[in-house]
Amino acid sequence: MPLVPAPFITRTPRAARRRTFLSQSGCGLLAALGATRFADAAAPVAHVEERPDLATHFKEAGVRGTWVVLDSATAKLTVVDRRRADKLYSPASTFKIPNSLIALETGAVKDIDEILPYGGGTYKRKEWERDMNLRDAIRVSHLPIYRGVARRIGLARMNEWIAKLHYGNETLGTEVDQFWVNDKLQISAAEQVRFLMRLAQRSLPMSMRAQDMVHEITRLEKTPTHALHGKTGWYESPGFSLGWWVGWVAQANGSVQSFALNIDMHGEADVAKRIPLGRKLLAQMNVLAA
Structure with a gap:
């Protein structure tokens, strides 16, 4: 039976806790998984497995990065570049996942079919030059629409929900429509898989309705054996560019593997290398078929 996190439990305030998700070993790692208990008391102790063999895929792609997978059935964390897996980066467009959740939970957006205004203007990405619902907006990573969604939520409610979700460093600054692309909010790959596992198993402190709708808009493929959910992200600053692909695979047998690549x-x-690289890594781990 797959391990399922118990309901949300309040953690120590962020200023008082150390950010050492992967540096913890044994039972400490279980505590780091969002400070939640696992429902199955007989579950094996979580552990971290480093996989240098998987690093060959990064070399073949000509990129440097990290890869983290959390398996619900074993509570095992599989890692490429353990140090980098704990490093904080801007979530960029992967934040569209929690942004959608918070918008739906607060009623800032009625449902995933509500047509949202893009606000006019011209963009390099021409698909952004029209109004659309969250189903389409997340698919084309529509930044203007999601900035508008964040403004609807408002800074006070956004701060409240980011704290409830224990998302990354929980720091937003003063600009409600900028923080996920201006380095205020940051998250590590290890923290991404923790958050996504909770969403995948619908154990976030939110309604089932909001979580179900975000499951629907993040689903990339569904087969008799699995459902793949994911979201890319691209962060740029002077002299630095970072790519993300994060998500989870829900298996027909009930197990879940959440993943994060940067x-x-x-x-x-x-x-264009992000998703093909991630799929190769999932295939080598037998999470997805090659």
């Missing part, structure tokens, strides 16, 4: 990117060619 890579350094040095041009447009690297942008």
Whole structure:
């Protein structure tokens, strides 16, 4: 039977806790999984497995990065580049996952079919130049619409929910429509898989309705054996570019593997490497078919 996190339990305030998710071993790692208990008291102790063999895929792609997978059935964390897996980065467009959750939970957006305004203007990405619902907006990573969604939520409610979700460093700054792309909010790959596992198993401190709808809009494929959910992200600052692909695979047998990839990117060619690289890693781990 897959391990399922118990309901949300309040953690120590962020200023008083150490951010050492992967540096903890044994039972400490279980505590780090969002400070939740696992429902199955007989569950094996979580452990971290480093997989240097998986690093060959990064070399073949010509990129540097990290890879983290959390398995619900074993509570095992599989890691490429353990140090980097704990390093904080801007979530970029992967934040569209919690942004959607919070918008739906607070009623800032009625449902995933409500048509949302993009606000006018011209963009490099021409698909952004129209109004659309969350189903389509997350698929094309529509930044103007999601900035508008964040403004609807408001800074006070956003701060409240980011704290409830224990998302990353829980720091937003003063600009409600900028914090996930301006380095105020940061999250590590190890923290991404923790958050996504809770969403995958619908154990976040939110309604089932909101979580179900976000499951629906993040689903990339569904087969008789699995459902794949995911979201890319691309962060750029002067002299630095980072790519994300995060998500989870829900298996037909009930187990879940949440994953997070981030890579350094040095041009447009690297942008297209994120999902194929992640799929190769999932295939080598027998999470997805090759």
